[in-house]
Amino acid sequence: MPLLPHIEIEPQSPADASVIWLHGLGADGRDFEPIVPELGLPTDAAIRFIFPHAPAIPVTINAGYVMPAWYDILDISIDRKVDLPQLMNSADAISKLIDREVERGVDSTRVVVAGFSQGGAVAIQAALTYPRRLAGLLGLSTYFATAESIQPDPVNAGLPVKICHGSADPMVPEPTGRKGYEKLLEMGYDAEYQTYPIEHSVCMEEIADIAV
Numbered sequence: 312m313p314l315l316p317h318i319e320i321e322p323q324s325p326a327d328a329s330v331i332w333l334h335g336l337g338a339d340g341r342d343f344e345p346i347v348p349e350l351g352l353p354t355d356a357a358i359r360f361i362f363p364h365a366p367a368i369p370v371t372i373n374a375g376y377v378m379p380a381w382y383d384i385l386d387i388s389i390d391r392k393v394d395l396p397q398l399m400n401s402a403d404a405i406s407k408l409i410d411r412e413v414e415r416g417v418d419s420t421r422v423v424v425a426g427f428s429q430g431g432a433v434a435i436q437a438a439l440t441y442p443r444r445l446a447g448l449l450g451l452s453t454y455f456a457t458a459e460s461i462q463p464d465p466v467n468a469g470l471p472v473k474i475c476h477g478s479a480d481p482m483v484p485e486p487t488g489r490k491g492y493e494k495l496l497e498m499g500y501d502a503e504y505q506t507y508p509i510e511h512s513v514c515m516e517e518i519a520d521i522a523v
Contacts, residue, residue, distance in 0.1 A: 314411060315404050316340075317363040320347050326359035328421040328446070329412045331405060333363060333430025335452075337378045340364045343427065346513070350522040359417070361408060365401070365430075381433045393456050398433060405437035413443070425449035428483060428511065432456040435491070438470065439463040439500075447471040449521065452483055452511055455491030463498065472502040475517050477509035 318340045334342040340362030347360050365379040372384045382397035405424065413419050423446045426434030431453025438448040442464050450472070472495055476488035485506060495502040507517050 314407055315363040315365075317361050317408070318344055319362075320344065320360040322357045322359060323354065324357045326415070326417055327357045328423075329359045329361060329417045330423045330425060331361045331363065331408050331412075331434075333381065333405065333424075333426035333434050334365065334379070335428035335430050336370070336380050336384070339379050346518060349515070349518050351519075352522065359412070361412075363405070363408060368397070381429050384429075393432075395457065395460065398436060398456060401433045402436040402440065405433060406441055409437075409441060409443075409445070419443035419445055421446055423447045423449060425451070426453060427451040427513070428453055436461060439467055442466060445470060447473070450474045450488075450491070451513060451517075452476055452480055452488065453491070454483055454487045455494050458491065458494045468499060469501050472500050473521070474502060474504045475513075475520070476504070476506050477511060477514075478506045479509060480511045482511040 332343050334340060344362055365381045367377050368380050368383060369375040369377050370380050370383055372387060381401040383394035385392040409422055412422055424434045424438040431450040434448060435450060435455055436457045438445055439461060440463060444466050448470060474488060474492045476485050478485050492502055492504040505520060507514050
């Protein structure tokens with residue numbers, strides 16, 4: 312499987328950590344690229360940021376319109392009616408990006424997988440099933456689409472997970488995000504959950520909390 316097309320932001324010194332950050336439906340890797348300077352990281356932080364682009368596919372809930380998507384959404388009950396094989400293929404593609412970071416000398420325990428909305432659902436699947444220990448998982452305005460089918464790898468048992476959600480989100484209702492968080496706790500992950508008074512987006516307070 313060829314690597315997904317992606318944007319990379321290199322640190323000033325050779326990278327010893329990586330963040331792989333997935334965009335949401337209809338966006339691309341450029342969507343979260345501007346967030347890097349907003350994180351206010353130390354200038355000597357040797358963190359490589361990778362922003363992959365999802366392929367363009369028809370999306371059923373958008374009348375079959377072709378757009379960047381990690382998987383098809385079959386109806387508006389997005390926590391249940393998704394194309395699981397496509398989601399799994401996207402998670403496999405993210406695993407290949409993690410593999411490449413390890414090949415480039417970044418220990419897997421220094422790799423964070425992050426994702427917004429649809430990208431977050433893929434990030435959850437990819438991180439929890441990856442066969443080497445990771446640093447953590449960040450989900451933004453997302454949901455646990457594979458909660459009933461996932462087969463986690465024990466090596467990432469207890470993985471630190473941070474889930475952030477907008478309390479006024481009309482696209483992925485906040486109770487859907489909380490449901491996923493509660494499932495992660497039930498599965499034994501070191502999960503935390505934070506809400507913000509926003510809709511389906513990211514705010515500066517949230518960015519500041521992520522950076523900590």
